[in-house]
Ligand SMILES: *[C@@H]1O[C@H](CO)[C@@H](O)[C@H](O)[C@H]1NC(C)=O
Ligand SMILES: *[C@@H]1O[C@H](CO)[C@@H](O)[C@H](O)[C@H]1NC(C)=O
């Protein structure tokens with residue numbers, strides 16, 4: 732991956748790279764993402780699933796550049812048997828599901844295909860996404876809406892913060908969740924234990940990528 736990026740950058744005139752430099756972060760040319768702009772995996776026409784429509788929409792000017800399927804655990808702590816489980820973060824492996832979602836063929840996502848990145852938490856309220864070729868993104872939750880089923884963790888909108896963000900991703904939506912909901916109470920847990928609950932979700936990544944560079 733690294734050598735591909737170097738090759739693409741080497742092919743760009745220096746003046747273009749200078750123009751592409753944004754006020755913050757890096758503004759990468761569309762080709763770097765290898766976006767399939769007109770092919771069967773084009774995502775330019777697709778919109779977030781119905782329940783996510785009650786979240787604030789992506790900020791104008793941002794473009795959907797990647798849809799990943801995350802598989803992992805949502806983590807909770809139980810201080811003692813009378814406490815409610817408290818969110819502690821999550822850990823998930825991300826695979827590229829862009830084509831499958833674009834073609835409405837989610838059942839065909841191969842969760843064992845090569846990971847393109849990882850999702851974890853730097854602290855209890857700061858999710859982090861580290862993706863090959865797209866740098867690191869640290870975010871804050873800005874909106875939540877219930878999933879269609881209460882067995883699934885809510886849909887979210889996350890916005891990138893400057894600190895810890897090295898790439899062009901500005902907003903991420905967590906949608907199409909399955910699982911991840913904590914037990915109703917801590918009565919079955921040992922004091923100060925960590926409860927991990929399996930989940931999957933789609934993560935939709937929006938970036939300030941400039942197509943025309
Ligand atoms: C994800 O898959 C799409 C479609 O195959 C591809 O264009 C894109 O480069 C991939 N993105 C990443 C970050 O691997
Ligand atoms: C969450 O649980 C996973 C095990 O699924 C663990 O590897 C990870 O370190 C945990 N993260 C936190 C913040 O507790």
Ligand SMILES: *[C@@H]1O[C@H](CO)[C@@H](O)[C@H](O)[C@H]1NC(C)=O
Nearest residue numbers: 802803804910927928929930
């Ligand atoms: C959680 O996922 C792991 C890894 O896929 C699996 O081994 C484990 O059985 C799952 N646990 C439950 C309770 O489904």
